[in-house]
Amino acid sequence: MESLQLTTKVSSCIPSSRNPVQAKFSNFTVVGQVGYAPFWRGRSGSRCLRIRASVSGGGGGRGSSSQDGNFAVEDEEKEEKKGPLLGTEMDGSGSVVGFNLIPQSGKVEFNGVNYSSKETTTNGLEDSEDIGREKNAKTRVTHNIVLVTSEAAPYSKTGGLGDVCGSLPIALAARGHRVMVVSPRYINGTPADKKFANAVDLDCLIKVYCFGGVQEVGFFHEYRDGVDWLFLFSFRYLLTTPHTIDLEIHMGIYMVLLVIIRHFRFTLLCHAACEAPLVLPLGGFTYGEKCLFLVNDWHASLVPVLLAAKYRPYGVYKDARSILVIHNLSHQGVEPATTYMNLGLPPEWYGAVEWVFPTWARKHALDTGQAVNLLKGAVVTADRLLTVSQGYSWEITTAEGGYGLNGLLSSRRSVLNGITNGIDVAEWDPSSDEHIACHYSAENLNGKAQCKIALQKEVGLPVRPDCPLIGFVGRLDYQKGIDLIRSAIPEIMEDEVQFVMLGSGDLEFEDWMRATESAYKDKFRGWVGFNVPISHKITAGCDILLMPSRFEPCGLNQLYAMRYGTVPVVHDTGGLRDTVENFNPFVQEGHGEGTGWTFSPLTKESMLVALRNATRTYRDHKSSWEGLMKRGMQRDYTWENAAIQYEQVFEWAFLDPPYVS
Numbered sequence: 001m002e003s004l005q006l007t008t009k010v011s012s013c014i015p016s017s018r019n020p021v022q023a024k025f026s027n028f029t030v031v032g033q034v035g036y037a038p039f040w041r042g043r044s045g046s047r048c049l050r051i052r053a054s055v056s057g058g059g060g061g062r063g064s065s066s067q068d069g070n071f072a073v074e075d076e077e078k079e080e081k082k083g084p085l086l087g088t089e090m091d092g093s094g095s096v097v098g099f100n101l102i103p104q105s106g107k108v109e110f111n112g113v114n115y116s117s118k119e120t121t122t123n124g125l126e127d128s129e130d131i132g133r134e135k136n137a138k139t140r141v142t143h144n145i146v147l148v149t150s151e152a153a154p155y156s157k158t159g160g161l162g163d164v165c166g167s168l169p170i171a172l173a174a175r176g177h178r179v180m181v182v183s184p185r186y187i188n189g190t191p192a193d194k195k196f197a198n199a200v201d202l203d204c205l206i207k208v209y210c211f212g213g214v215q216e217v218g219f220f221h222e223y224r225d226g227v228d229w230l231f232l233f234s235f236r237y238l239l240t241t242p243h244t245i246d247l248e249i250h251m252g253i254y255m256v257l258l259v260i261i262r263h264f265r266f267t268l269l270c271h272a273a274c275e276a277p278l279v280l281p282l283g284g285f286t287y288g289e290k291c292l293f294l295v296n297d298w299h300a301s302l303v304p305v306l307l308a309a310k311y312r313p314y315g316v317y318k319d320a321r322s323i324l325v326i327h328n329l330s331h332q333g334v335e336p337a338t339t340y341m342n343l344g345l346p347p348e349w350y351g352a353v354e355w356v357f358p359t360w361a362r363k364h365a366l367d368t369g370q371a372v373n374l375l376k377g378a379v380v381t382a383d384r385l386l387t388v389s390q391g392y393s394w395e396i397t398t399a400e401g402g403y404g405l406n407g408l409l410s411s412r413r414s415v416l417n418g419i420t421n422g423i424d425v426a427e428w429d430p431s432s433d434e435h436i437a438c439h440y441s442a443e444n445l446n447g448k449a450q451c452k453i454a455l456q457k458e459v460g461l462p463v464r465p466d467c468p469l470i471g472f473v474g475r476l477d478y479q480k481g482i483d484l485i486r487s488a489i490p491e492i493m494e495d496e497v498q499f500v501m502l503g504s505g506d507l508e509f510e511d512w513m514r515a516t517e518s519a520y521k522d523k524f525r526g527w528v529g530f531n532v533p534i535s536h537k538i539t540a541g542c543d544i545l546l547m548p549s550r551f552e553p554c555g556l557n558q559l560y561a562m563r564y565g566t567v568p569v570v571h572d573t574g575g576l577r578d579t580v581e582n583f584n585p586f587v588q589e590g591h592g593e594g595t596g597w598t599f600s601p602l603t604k605e606s607m608l609v610a611l612r613n614a615t616r617t618y619r620d621h622k623s624s625w626e627g628l629m630k631r632g633m634q635r636d637y638t639w640e641n642a643a644i645q646y647e648q649v650f651e652w653a654f655l656d657p658p659y660v661s
């Protein structure tokens with residue numbers, strides 16, 4: 001099975017005059033950037049594409065997907081449903097040549113995965129039982145969603161991106177959408193590999209064209225919680241590269257190799273994610289062309305560029321839409337300009353990803369500043385842009401928060417929105433958390449004191465139930481404001497407090513944590529590493545969670561903390577500002593309101609003031625403290641809230657024509 005192939009020989013290039021948007025963007029380049037704002041220039045050039053048959057027959061091929069109606073309307077007026085398909089017929093070469101139908105009532109099994117007809121929507125329609133139940137329900141539109149990500153918990157996680165991409169798909173599936181998640185299959189020869197144990201090899205190799213030739217990629221698949229989880233592998237990738245994300249974090253000296261590995265891995269990921277909806281008959285049906293791509297951060301940013309440059313000019317994915325979800329603008333996937341040829345894009349599309357560093361950012365006199373920037377590619381080609389909080393969606397349009405993309409992002413402000421992340425309320429639930437010593441809830445807080453004692457014992461701090469215990473969990477890097485904690489620690493340690501930090505990342509900060517532990521044996525513990533059970537124990541056992549993030553697109557730890565009755569003290573920025581309400585003890589007839597402390601500006605002094613206000617309230621105003629804890633615990637953090645807002649954005653995406661067609 002092969003994908004659209006781009007030849008490097010260029011023979012024709014005919015931008016459509018049908019659509020002004022296409023005319024404007026299908027051939028462009030950035031010729032200069034002043035303050036990073038690009039000037040677009042048409043570029044004469046041409047291309048020749050060769051389409052090789054990928055799926056033929058059975059209505060599952062490109063252009064005639066079996067799920068063309070994936071943009072489905074659910075209401076009681078539904079027409080007769082079709083029976084689900086059993087699976088594919090393949091020819092000797094492994095190409096799909098047809099499908100076998102089975103009756104609609106039975107169970108569907110494909111590659112060992114059970115899809116009951118209730119779970120598997122046909123053209124997005126729910127079964128008649130549901131229709132009956134929802135007789136009076138409002139008409140609702142469901143979509144075929146392809147979420148592309150470098151990580152998805154519990155399979156892979158290095159940070160919040162993994163959490164979000166592990167939970168949001170399930171919430172969307174629960175609302176009736178058909179959802180596929182495409183991410184790499186990280187196998188590293190450790191017990192962590194077991195997380196992929198339930199995924200079965202689909203035995204379907206596809207060919208994509210990038211990195212100077214044909215690359216074969218395959219998929220493992222698990223159907224769980226209503227979601228098709230697809231894990232990508234490539235033999236070349238397995239044989240030639242370290243493939244654990246944990247290892248990558250510690251690769252330091254092999255950074256150059258690491259950059260190449262990532263570039264290769266995520267280029268493959270994007271190409272494969274574009275092919276998967278067309279060629280994989282999951283549960284008997286392909287997702288088809290009329291799907292919605294949710295692409296997360298720079299790793300998946302090539303997807304909208306591929307849709308525009310490789311597929312739409314040849315009539316494929318005309319009705320698809322793409323939404324770029326920005327979790328962290330400070331990582332943009334910037335590589336040397338020479339790597340453009342690896343991306344599998346037509347030469348004339350260079351302008352979409354072209355990036356010119358300003359003079360001051362160049363390393364030497366001969367450095368021309370030329371680079372490719374994958375995230376920028378998505379910013380200029382995706383149909384809509386999303387960030388993970390409203391505050392951050394504004395910050396990225398400013399010079400301070402825009403990391404050089406603020407000009408472009410501002411120019412797309414009309415399609416830029418922010419939706420605050422939810423959290424996995426089943427995994428993060430103090431009344432049932434398997435990692436913590438004692439369960440508790442807003443109604444009965446007794447167990448929290450036990451969790452604090454258990455944490456103090458586990459990390460070897462003196463057991464002092466009344467001493468305020470401050471926690472920190474997160475990546476040790478510039479974003480998280482670790483340098484601020486480092487500069488404030490001598491003063492924090494003068495107070496009657498204990499402090500537990502869990503984190504990994506920057507080696508300098510890891511060393512600092514170890515040294516601080518030696519210096520303040522009775523007060524400070526620094527746990528270097530990535531340890532999910534300990535993160536739960538800290539969240540439950542501490543009284544206060546400190547987050548002095550320099551910027552924070554959303555932040556999950558403050559949400560986890562509030563759900564566990566641990567009061568956050570945060571820098572007043574981005575998603576932290578949106579989610580933590582500053583404590584005011586005087587309102588509500590002295591009952592107070594708010595869920596934590598927000599401080600600004602980002603200085604040691606203002607952080608210390610907020611922290612000391614928190615510890616004083618903890619010690620001297622027990623009822624106010626309990627109010628703070630309970631208000632935080634009673635907030636609604638479910639993903640359903642966020643999923644409903646995502647649906648609104650999906651609707652807007654399909655109302656407009658494709659941004660680049």
Ligand SMILES: Nc1ncnc2c1ncn2[C@@H]1O[C@H](COP(=O)(O)OP(=O)(O)O[C@H]2O[C@H](CO)[C@@H](O)[C@H](O)[C@H]2O)[C@@H](O)[C@H]1O
Binds near residue numbers: 159163421532552556
């Ligand atoms: N050492 C360690 N051991 C165990 N667990 C650890 C850990 N270090 C971090 N974690 C966990 O990783 C997650 C980090 O969440 P953040 O929201 O801080 O994400 P991050 O900055 O990575 O992601 C980006 O994406 C997310 C999701 O959109 C945004 O919330 C965020 O603002 C943005 O920077 C949490 O679940 C945390 O508990």
